Amino acid sequence: MNQKEIMALDNQKLVAAFYWIAVKATNETNSRRGMTKKTEKQEEWLIAEMCKRFGLDAAALDKEINP
Numbered sequence: 001m002n003q004k005e006i007m008a009l010d011n012q013k014l015v016a017a018f019y020w021i022a023v024k025a026t027n028e029t030n031s032r033r034g035m036t037k038k039t040e041k042q043e044e045w046l047i048a049e050m051c052k053r054f055g056l057d058a059a060a061l062d063k064e065i066n067p
Contacts, residue, residue: 003045014053018046 001017009017021043028035051058 001042001045006042006045006049009049011053014046014050018050021046 006014006017021039025035025039025043028039047061048058050056051061
């Protein structure tokens with residue numbers, strides 16, 4: 001999924017895509033090879049779009065995720 005496709009998602013599909021990427025990232029992290037760059041990038045794009053669309057503060061969200 002690229003950035004353009006993420007921007008075209010409706011709200012329900014955006015949240016579902018974020019949930020799926022979280023599951024995928026967890027699986028990759030628990031594997032021996034670790035999380036891929038592609039998954040990291042998709043996660044960044046999804047979080048950025050969710051912050052923009054739902055009026056979330058990206059800095060505050062990052063602070064909550066990474067204390």
